[in-house]
Amino acid sequence: MALPEGFVRVPITEQDPKVRAGNFEEVCLGYTDEEAVLEASRCLNCKKPMCVEGCPVRVNIPGFIEALKGGNIEESYSRLSACTALPAVCGRVCPQETQCESKCIRGIKGDAVAIGKLERYVADKARSLGMKPVVTAAPNGHKVAVIGSGPAGLTCAGDLARLGYDVTVFEALHEAGGVLTYGIPEFRLPKEKVVRPEVENIRSLGVKIETNVIVGKSVTIDQLMEDEGFEAVFIGSGAGLPMFMNIPGENAKGVFSANEFLTRNNLMKAFRDDSDTPIYRPARVAVVGGGNVAMDAARTALRLGSSVTIIYRRSEAELPARAEEVHHAREEGIVFEMLTNPVEILTNDDKFVRAIKCVRMELGEPDQSGRRRPVPVEGSEFEIETDAVIMALGTSPNPMLSSATPGLEINKRRCIIAEETTGKTSREGVYAGGDAVSGAATVILAMGAGKDAAAAIDEYIRLKRTNL
Numbered sequence: 001m002a003l004p005e006g007f008v009r010v011p012i013t014e015q016d017p018k019v020r021a022g023n024f025e026e027v028c029l030g031y032t033d034e035e036a037v038l039e040a041s042r043c044l045n046c047k048k049p050m051c052v053e054g055c056p057v058r059v060n061i062p063g064f065i066e067a068l069k070g071g072n073i074e075e076s077y078s079r080l081s082a083c084t085a086l087p088a089v090c091g092r093v094c095p096q097e098t099q100c101e102s103k104c105i106r107g108i109k110g111d112a113v114a115i116g117k118l119e120r121y122v123a124d125k126a127r128s129l130g131m132k133p134v135v136t137a138a139p140n141g142h143k144v145a146v147i148g149s150g151p152a153g154l155t156c157a158g159d160l161a162r163l164g165y166d167v168t169v170f171e172a173l174h175e176a177g178g179v180l181t182y183g184i185p186e187f188r189l190p191k192e193k194v195v196r197p198e199v200e201n202i203r204s205l206g207v208k209i210e211t212n213v214i215v216g217k218s219v220t221i222d223q224l225m226e227d228e229g230f231e232a233v234f235i236g237s238g239a240g241l242p243m244f245m246n247i248p249g250e251n252a253k254g255v256f257s258a259n260e261f262l263t264r265n266n267l268m269k270a271f272r273d274d275s276d277t278p279i280y281r282p283a284r285v286a287v288v289g290g291g292n293v294a295m296d297a298a299r300t301a302l303r304l305g306s307s308v309t310i311i312y313r314r315s316e317a318e319l320p321a322r323a324e325e326v327h328h329a330r331e332e333g334i335v336f337e338m339l340t341n342p343v344e345i346l347t348n349d350d351k352f353v354r355a356i357k358c359v360r361m362e363l364g365e366p367d368q369s370g371r372r373r374p375v376p377v378e379g380s381e382f383e384i385e386t387d388a389v390i391m392a393l394g395t396s397p398n399p400m401l402s403s404a405t406p407g408l409e410i411n412k413r414r415c416i417i418a419e420e421t422t423g424k425t426s427r428e429g430v431y432a433g434g435d436a437v438s439g440a441a442t443v444i445l446a447m448g449a450g451k452d453a454a455a456a457i458d459e460y461i462r463l464k465r466t467n468l
Contacts, residue, residue: 034122086151143165174211359381
C-alpha cells in the first residue's frame with residue numbers, strides 16, 4: 001500500500017547511469033526551487049529536534065529548513081552557514097542516512113526528510129546569489145595556525161575567524177581543500193563549482209591560506225609558536241599514507257593505491273585528454289576494498305574506460321561504503337565480488353599485472369569491530385583476470401609532522417593522541433582533529449573535530465589572557 005502524501009520524500013533527478021558512466025559531470029542534479037520548498041514542507045519542526053543531535057557539527061536543521069519553507073533563502077543560508085563552514089560539501093558527501101536523517105521523526109513511518117539534499121540546495125542557491133558567511137566578532141589580535149586545509153582545518157579556521165582570531169592555514173599541496181580536492185571525484189564533488197567557492201568563503205572571513213608549506217619540513221610547530229607568534233596550533237593534516245596487503249606481486253606494474261589514483265585524477269586532472277600527467281587506462285581494473293574510497297576509485301576507473309570489479313572480503317551487509325554510492329556503482333555496471341579476498345597478484349613476463357588470485361571467504365565469529373570475521377574457505381582459490389589493481393584499504397597519518405614535533409604523543413597507528421571533545425594534545429597550545437587523530441574517517445566527523453577544537457582553542461587563549 002502506498003504511503004500517504006507527505007510521508008514520501010520528493011525524488012531527486014540524477015544523470016542516467018549509462019550516460020554518466022562516460023563522463024565526470026555530477027551524478028545528482030539537485031532540487032529545483034519548487035522541489036526544495038515542497039520537500040522542506042515535510043519537516044515537522046519538532047520541539048526537540050533529534051536530527052540536530054545526529055549531526056556532528058550540530059547544524060540548526062529545523063531553523064534553516066523553516067526559513068526555506070517560507071522562501072527566505074538569505075535567512076536559511078544565514079542559519080546554515082552559522083553552523084557549518086562547508087554546507088555545499090556536506091550536502092553532497094555526508095552520510096546523512098546514518099546521522100541526521102536517521103533521527104528524523106518523519107522516518108519512523110515514512111521517508112526521512114532529505115536534509116542533505118536541502119542543505120545542498122540552500123548552499124548552491126546562496127552561492128548563485130553571491131551570498132557569503134559573515135564574521136560575528138571584531139579582530140581580537142590573537143594568532144592561531146591551522147595545519148592542513150581539509151575539512152577539519154577549514155572548519156576550525158572558519159570558526160576561529162568568526163570569533164575574531166587572526167588565522168593562517170598551512171597547506172602542503174599547491175591547492176587548498178585537502179581530501180575534498182584530491183580525494184573525492186568530480187562526479188560527487190565538483191571542484192570549480194563547489195570546493196573552490198567553499199574555500200573562498202573561508203578566505204572571505206579573513207582566513208589566510210598558504211600553500212606549498214609542509215609543516216615538519218618547511219617549518220616546524222615550534223618555529224610557528226616561538227618565532228612567528230602563533231599562540232595555538234590546530235593539526236588537521238589528515239591521513240595520507242596508503243595501506244597495502246603485503247601479498248606477493250603487490251609491487252608489480254599496474255598496482256596503485258587508491259590515494260595515488262584519485263589524487264592524480266582529481267588534483268592533477270589526469271582524466272582529461274589534455275592532462276600534463278596522464279594516467280594508465282587499462283581495459284580491466286580490480287579494486288580491493290569496500291569503503292567510499294573504493295567506490296570512488298572504481299567509478300573513476302569506469303569513467304576512464306575500464307571494466308571494473310570490486311573485491312571485498314565480507315558480505316554486502318558489511319560494506320562500509322554509503323548505500324547511495326554502492327547503488328550508483330551497481331547502476332553504472334561495476335561488478336561486485338563479495339566474500340572474496342586477494343592472496344597474490346599475478347604478472348606476465350614484463351611484470352605487468354595479468355590477474356589477481358583470490359580465495360572465497362565465509363563469515364565467522366565477530367571481531368573487535370563487532371563485524372563477523374571473514375575466514376578463508378579451504379580449496380576455493382580462483383583467478384580474476386585484470387590489467388590493474390587499485391588498493392583501497394585505508395590510510396594512516398604521515399609521521400613527518402609528529403616526528404618533527406617533540407613531546408607530541410602518537411599511538412601505534414601513528415595517529416596523534418588527542419582528547420575526544422577538545423582535540424587537546426600532549427603539547428600545550430597544540431590541538432588536533434580529523435583523520436590525523438582518528439585515522440581515515442568521514443568528512444563530517446573531521447568537521448566536527450575541527451569545530452570542537454576551535455571552541456577549545458578559544459577557551460585556552462581566553463584563559464591564558466585572563467591569567468596574564
